[in-house]
Every structure is written in C-alpha cells, then in structure tokens.
Amino acid sequence: MLEEKMDQVEEERPAPLGIKLGSTRTIVAESQEEGVKTHDTLTCLATYEDVLTGDQRIIYGEEAAYEYPDEVQFMLRTGLPEDETQAEATAMFFDSVVKATNTPSDSVVVYAIPAINNERGLSNLAEVLEESGVGEHLIRSYPESLCGSVPVFGDELDAIGRIFIAINFGSTNLGACVYRRGEQLSRFATGAIAGNEVDRWIANYVEEETQGRVNIDQTTAREYKEQHGDFNNFEPFTDIIQQPGGGTHEYTIERSVMDALDRYVDDAIDEIANTFLPQLANDYMKVYKHTLQEPIVLTGGMACIPGLVETFEERLSKELEHDIVVKAPDDPVTAAARGAHRIAERFVEEGRY
Numbered sequence: 244m245l246e247e248k249m250d251q252v253e254e255e256r257p258a259p260l261g262i263k264l265g266s267t268r269t270i271v272a273e274s275q276e277e278g279v280k281t282h283d284t285l286t287c288l289a290t291y292e293d294v295l296t297g298d299q300r301i302i303y304g305e306e307a308a309y310e311y312p313d314e315v316q317f318m319l320r321t322g323l324p325e326d327e328t329q330a331e332a333t334a335m336f337f338d339s340v341v342k343a344t345n346t347p348s349d350s351v352v353v354y355a356i357p358a359i360n361n362e363r364g365l366s367n368l369a370e371v372l373e374e375s376g377v378g379e380h381l382i383r384s385y386p387e388s389l390c391g392s393v394p395v396f397g398d399e400l401d402a403i404g405r406i407f408i409a410i411n412f413g414s415t416n417l418g419a420c421v422y423r424r425g426e427q428l429s430r431f432a433t434g435a436i437a438g439n440e441v442d443r444w445i446a447n448y449v450e451e452e453t454q455g456r457v458n459i460d461q462t463t464a465r466e467y468k469e470q471h472g473d474f475n476n477f478e479p480f481t482d483i484i485q486q487p488g489g490g491t492h493e494y495t496i497e498r499s500v501m502d503a504l505d506r507y508v509d510d511a512i513d514e515i516a517n518t519f520l521p522q523l524a525n526d527y528m529k530v531y532k533h534t535l536q537e538p539i540v541l542t543g544g545m546a547c548i549p550g551l552v553e554t555f556e557e558r559l560s561k562e563l564e565h566d567i568v569v570k571a572p573d574d575p576v577t578a579a580a581r582g583a584h585r586i587a588e589r590f591v592e593e594g595r596y
C-alpha cells in the first residue's frame with residue numbers, strides 16, 4: 244500500500260531534461276528506465292512548399308542539410324540568435340525538435356548555454372526557450388563548459404563543488420575560465436580559434452593541396468575533419484568531385500586536415516599560455532597556482548578528435564614547463580546536455596520546482 248503510494252508520487256514528478264542548443268548540433272538528454280537517452284540533430288532549418296497544399300513547410304536537422312544544401316540555414320552560426328529573424332528561425336527549429344522527440348512539457352529543464360558576452364543574443368535565446376512550452380515547472384541555465392565538465396568528475400555533481408580550469412573547444416569560439424564552486428572567474432573567449440575556422444582552413448588547404456582543382460564547401464570540410472581528423476593515426480583518404488564540364492575527378496587528401504588541426508591546437512596553446520593564464524595569474528594568483536595542480540577540463544565538440552586531448556596536454560605542459568593533466572568527458576558532443584540533465588535531476592530529487 245505504502246509502496247503503491249510512493250510509486251504514485253514518483254510518477255507525478257516532472258521529467259528532468261538537459262538541453263544544449265548549439266550552433267552545430269542540438270542535444271536533448273532525458274531519463275529513461277535505465278540511465279539517460281540523448282537525441283541529437285544538426286541545428287539547421289529549411290523551408291519548402293508542399294506540392295499538394297501549397298503550404299510552407301519546415302524541415303530541420305540532417306534532412307534539411309542534405310536535401311536542401313543551398314537553402315539550409317544554420318541560424319545559430321554565431322552561437323546565439325542575433326536578431327529577430329534568427330530568433331524566429333530558432334523558435335521554429337526548437338519547436339520541431341520538441342515535437343519530434345516528444346519532449347514532455349511537464350518537465351524541469353536545464354539548458355547548457357554558451358558563455359558569450361552578448362546580452363542581446365542571450366536574451367533572444369532566453370525568450371525562445373521560455374516560449375517553447377517545455378520546462379513548465381522550472382527552467383534554469385548554466386554555462387555549457389560547466390555542464391560539460393559534470394560527467395568528467397564522477398556520477399554526481401562533483402564538478403560544482405570544485406575549483407578547476409575549463410576550456411571549451413566549440414564551433415564558434417574557444418572559451419576558458421576557472422570554475423570555483425560553479426562560479427566563473429577570469430572568463431576569456433576568442434572567436435579566432437574555433438571549429439568553424441578549422442573547417443575554413445581545411446577548405447583552403449584542400450584547394451592548395453589539389454593545386455586549385457578542388458573546392459569543397461564548409462559542410463564537406465567539417466565532415467573531413469570529423470571523419471578523418473586523428474592525432475594518433477591519420478590515414479590519407481580519397482574523395483571524388485563532379486567536374487563542371489562533366490566527368491569526375493578523384494583526389495587524395497594527405498595534409499590538409501591535419502595541418503589545419505595542428506594549427507588549431509598550436510593557436511589554442513598560444514592563447515591559453517600567453518593570454519588566458521597570465522590574465523588568471525594577474526586576477527587571482529593563488530587560484531592560478533592551485534588550479535594548475537588540478538586537472539584541466541576540455542569540453543566542446545572539437546575534443547572528440549582522437550588524440551587531441553593528449554596532444555593538447557603534451558604541448559601545454561611543454562609550453563609551461565610544468566606537467567599539466569588534461570581531461571575530457573567520454574562523449575564531448577553530448578556531455579553538456581548530460582551534465583545539464585544531471586543538474587535537472589537534482590532539482591527534481593530535491594523538489595525544487
């Protein structure tokens with residue numbers, strides 16, 4: 244009898260959700276019978292006319308990117324909705340995702356949001372999220388690199404009680420800060436070192452490597468990076484393009500992908516060692532000394548590249564002449580949403596909604 248009652252109480256609790264609306268991918272993390280399930284989709288949208296009714300219809304995600312490569316819109320290209328049009332597109336996109344994944348409105352939602360100093364963009368994003376209908380009970384947001392660090396420090400929320408340096412390797416920028424019990428200190432960000440930049444470099448290097456014969460678009464460059472980028476054992480690969488005059492041209496890529504990735508890591512080391520860390524030392528000398536003895540956490544999708552974390556650790560240790568330990572979550576693409584989900588679970592468990 245009592246057990247039955249407890250079960251009922253259990254059932255009436257709102258569902259905890261962790262959501263990351265990223266400029267490349269959107270991830271929703273939700274509880275299932277055992278553990279957590281994640282949905283992911285490209286953050287993009289295309290519209291087309293229904294040939295039967297003449298109505299405008301929306302498709303999003305991978306389908307939109309592959310079926311409408313010329314019209315598809317990645318509305319969060321800069322990381323946040325910059326204006327009214329982007330905010331509307333984001334709302335349409337997010338609406339479609341919520342419907343397609345059956346995301347419950349009876350929920351406690353934690354959003355992992357970019358730590359970008361952009362009031363307008365952040366308030367546009369907040370508005371989109373508040374109007375989406377999910378998170379009836381509670382909506383909170385935390386920086387994505389804090390959320391992404393949660394899975395690195397065990398199964399609970401230890402990340403929120405610690406002090407450590409977190410570096411986020413995202414699509415649109417590189418961000419760094421210290422988290423002290425969840426508070427950000429000495430925040431630093433630069434858009435010059437970013438996954439999207441790497442894609443641009445790859446496209447340029449491919450043109451050089453093929454003596455101007457091959458021009459690839461950003462999506463193809465991103466796929467080369469995601470499928471072939473590997474600091475441990477990169478293998479040259481071949482691809483084929485259609486020639487403008489007809490026929491096909493097959494080419495092999497030996498250097499372009501890894502040259503771009505090498506440059507990325509070197510530039511990141513340079514910014515961290517010569518800008519962020521001196522700034523931190525200047526602002527908080529004791530915190531600086533202490534956090535260099537602790538693991539540095541790397542979050543963001545670029546941390547997926549095999550060997551990148553170890554390469555970064557090695558080069559940073561060398562640059563600082565000090566042994567640094569660098570850690571990343573097991574699955575960097577979903578880590579922020581999983582961490583956000585864990586925070587949402589905590590709110591539900593403690594009845595804070």
Ligand SMILES: Nc1ncnc2c1ncn2[C@@H]1O[C@H](COP(=O)(O)OP(=O)(O)O)[C@@H](O)[C@H]1O
Pocket residue numbers: 264265266267268322412413414415416437438439465468469470472542543544545546547548576
């Ligand atoms: N498996 C992968 N291998 C290599 N790079 C990846 C992989 N998955 C994602 N990325 C890259 O990580 C970046 C996205 O990082 P993420 O932290 O999700 O971005 P944001 O928060 O900026 O939207 C993109 O440049 C993407 O190409």
Ligand SMILES: [Mg+2]
Pocket residue numbers: 265266357387413414415543
């Ligand atoms: Mg990001």
